[in-house]
Amino acid sequence: MRTSWADTVASESSGGGALSANSLPFRSSYVPPHLRNRPSNPQPPALSPARTPVDPPRPIAGGRWSGAVGRDNSRPGIGCGNEIGVGWNSRAGGWDRGRVREPNPFANDAAAAEVDFGGLENSGINFDAYEDIPVETSGDNVPPPVSTFYEIDLGPELNENIRRCKYVKPTPVQRHAIPISLAGRDLMACAQTGSGKTAAFCFPIISGILRGQSGPRQRGMRSAFPLALILSPTRELSVQIHEEARKFAFQTGVRVVVAYGGAPIHQQLRELERGVDILVATPGRLVDLLERARVSLQMIKYLALDEADRMLDMGFEPQIRKIVEQMEMPPRGIRQTMLFSATFPREIQRLASDFLCNYIFLAVGRVGSSTDLIVQRVEFVLESDKRSHLLDLLHAQRANGINGKHALTLVFVETKRGADTLEHWLCMNSFPATTIHGDRTQQEREHALRSFKTGATPILVATDVAARGLDIPHVAHVVNFDLPNDIDDYVHRIGRTGRAGKSGLATAFFNEGNASLTKPLVELMQESNQEVPAWLARFAASRASYGGGGRGRRSGGGPRFGSRDFRKDGSFSRFGGGGDYYGRGVGVGGGGGYGGGSSGYEGGSGVFTSAWD
Numbered sequence: 159m160r161t162s163w164a165d166t167v168a169s170e171s172s173g174g175g176a177l178s179a180n181s182l183p184f185r186s187s188y189v190p191p192h193l194r195n196r197p198s199n200p201q202p203p204a205l206s207p208a209r210t211p212v213d214p215p216r217p218i219a220g221g222r223w224s225g226a227v228g229r230d231n232s233r234p235g236i237g238c239g240n241e242i243g244v245g246w247n248s249r250a251g252g253w254d255r256g257r258v259r260e261p262n263p264f265a266n267d268a269a270a271a272e273v274d275f276g277g278l279e280n281s282g283i284n285f286d287a288y289e290d291i292p293v294e295t296s297g298d299n300v301p302p303p304v305s306t307f308y309e310i311d312l313g314p315e316l317n318e319n320i321r322r323c324k325y326v327k328p329t330p331v332q333r334h335a336i337p338i339s340l341a342g343r344d345l346m347a348c349a350q351t352g353s354g355k356t357a358a359f360c361f362p363i364i365s366g367i368l369r370g371q372s373g374p375r376q377r378g379m380r381s382a383f384p385l386a387l388i389l390s391p392t393r394e395l396s397v398q399i400h401e402e403a404r405k406f407a408f409q410t411g412v413r414v415v416v417a418y419g420g421a422p423i424h425q426q427l428r429e430l431e432r433g434v435d436i437l438v439a440t441p442g443r444l445v446d447l448l449e450r451a452r453v454s455l456q457m458i459k460y461l462a463l464d465e466a467d468r469m470l471d472m473g474f475e476p477q478i479r480k481i482v483e484q485m486e487m488p489p490r491g492i493r494q495t496m497l498f499s500a501t502f503p504r505e506i507q508r509l510a511s512d513f514l515c516n517y518i519f520l521a522v523g524r525v526g527s528s529t530d531l532i533v534q535r536v537e538f539v540l541e542s543d544k545r546s547h548l549l550d551l552l553h554a555q556r557a558n559g560i561n562g563k564h565a566l567t568l569v570f571v572e573t574k575r576g577a578d579t580l581e582h583w584l585c586m587n588s589f590p591a592t593t594i595h596g597d598r599t600q601q602e603r604e605h606a607l608r609s610f611k612t613g614a615t616p617i618l619v620a621t622d623v624a625a626r627g628l629d630i631p632h633v634a635h636v637v638n639f640d641l642p643n644d645i646d647d648y649v650h651r652i653g654r655t656g657r658a659g660k661s662g663l664a665t666a667f668f669n670e671g672n673a674s675l676t677k678p679l680v681e682l683m684q685e686s687n688q689e690v691p692a693w694l695a696r697f698a699a700s701r702a703s704y705g706g707g708g709r710g711r712r713s714g715g716g717p718r719f720g721s722r723d724f725r726k727d728g729s730f731s732r733f734g735g736g737g738d739y740y741g742r743g744v745g746v747g748g749g750g751g752y753g754g755g756s757s758g759y760e761g762g763s764g765v766f767t768s769a770w771d
């Protein structure tokens with residue numbers, strides 16, 4: 159039987175394999191990391207009564223909120239009460255690893271490595287490609303970056319898992335974001351697609367939980383009390399973050415659970431009942447669990463919003479606001495909040511600042527820019543010619559053997575129906591394809607993604623539900639069969655290729671219907687050192703000359719790449735009270751493609767629902 163490397167390492171680290179599976183004591187109750195050094199407490203936790211924002215959760219003696227005991231003075235939280243407890247709970251020797259029966263989260267990696275991608279795979283992560291990238295930080299007392307993981311005291315278990323993930327050195331966003339978060343600071347971080355943002359927020363959370371000493375929690379309680387909440391806009395992305403976080407938390411005792419819509423809730427409830435330290439969720443399902451009182455946010459210390467600009471976008475913001483402000487979550491300054499995305503329009507930054515306290519703004523590369531590793535091509539294709547043009551591309555790709563025999567191609571279209579008909583047509587023309595969109599059942603969506611990832615159906619036709627965050631190795635080509643109306647959506651879509659330092663190709667079919675995208679597209683291409691076709695440059699110039707440049711963005715004017723941290727714009731009002739910034743009154747609405755169904759998340763009739771539950 160094949161044994162994975164991670165299995166071997168895991169059995170070595172648990173005592174050289176001395177314990178057989180049969181000899182493992184039955185794990186009768188979930189013991190959170192912060193309790194490993196304590197005598198077991200048979201009493202259920204005293205649940206705090208409902209609190210107002212000025213009445214934070216009751217500090218637990220020696221806990222992070224006490225502010226007096228257990229503080230690591232070398233890394234004080236700044237200004238808002240964020241602070242880090244000392245010491246590695248598991249380091250002190252109280253945790254019996256042999257007690258934890260945990261499926262090996264690295265097992266799928268070993269299986270995936272066996273799929274033949276024609277020599278494409280892991281030719282090595284080339285993060286040197288990011289070395290020269292400009293980095294901007296703003297805010298008070300920004301902690302300095304690190305160069306290696308070992309400069310950061312993440313703890314032995316996490317370091318071991320970093321090694322298992324084969325991460326040799328931190329990516330630029332990790333170099334900056336991890337020390338900032340470990341110092342207890344709130345963070346708004348913008349870094350290019352595929353640059354390692356997931357680890358950048360997961361590592362400090364796991365490390366913080368291992369250091370912390372929160373209140374007790376027992377298995378079988380009706381409500382689960384996670385310490386960290388990671389919200390993401392789509393089910394598939396939540397599943398992916400969960401898988402990643404489980405790898406990072408492997409053998410640490412930190413328990414990660416995922417909750418998302420479209421999947422049976424009872425199974426998720428059972429998982430929650432077994433205890434949870436980090437809850438990864440989509441907002442809709444989370445609200446459901448909160449309303450059923452099956453999850454309580456009272457103990458949340460860490461809140462991370464992945465794809466934060468999407469989470470605070472038009473239509474979604476009220477739900478996030480409800481979760482963050484009306485569901486007993488400790489207020490900002492008590493919890494630590496981290497927002498990550500590759501794009502951060504200024505008005506979304508403004509909204510986001512409501513959730514943050516004296517935060518640091520971090521931009522790795524230009525805000526909203528795309529990585530130079532993606533070769534971007536724009537071709538003029540009439541609507542009526544799109545199918546035959548796509549077929550030509552695919553035939554050429556097949557004939558040239560570009561990127562190996564199982565190179566994956568991701569094709570973005572505007573509508574769910576369009577996705578189905580294109581998939582059918584491709585299959586009829588001997589190009590095995592599958593599709594993912596909001597009208598498919600969750601089971602179908604997950605099956606489609608698996609089939610694509612393994613190369614069984616090397617073409618995936620998708621709506622924007624697949625545009626953000628998905629990390630699918632071997633996507634060699636992204637085709638924008640229908641371009642989005644918003645340049646940020648374009649950035650995220652093409653970011654499904656050219657990840658983790660690898661190169662990729664993105665082809666866009668452009669015609670008069672995409673006129674509003676011309677200017678931002680040309681700007682984006684120029685700043686990513688792409689060759690702009692002469693016809694496109696002329697078209698952009700002619701539109702500019704009669705004032706129809708179009709922004710294709712929601713940003714409401716101003717230079718696109720001016721000040722990155724909106725606090726530097728000078729266009730916001732600043733009120734006292736701990737250095738937070740309020741610029742409300744600038745709406746997010748009005749054009750930009752967010753109501754028209756082209757880039758909305760599966761919102762039929764302008765209603766954004768199905769990707770959210």
Ligand SMILES: Nc1ncnc2c1ncn2[C@@H]1O[C@H](COP(=O)(O)OP(=O)(O)OP(=O)(O)O)[C@@H](O)[C@H]1O
Binds near residue numbers: 629
């Ligand atoms: N330090 C590292 N060394 C090597 N690989 C890494 C490192 N950090 C992350 N990766 C890998 O890089 C890939 C991209 O990471 P991730 O999905 O976190 O990117 P991202 O910045 O969140 O992208 P997106 O903006 O599209 O969501 C993943 O396969 C991840 O495992």
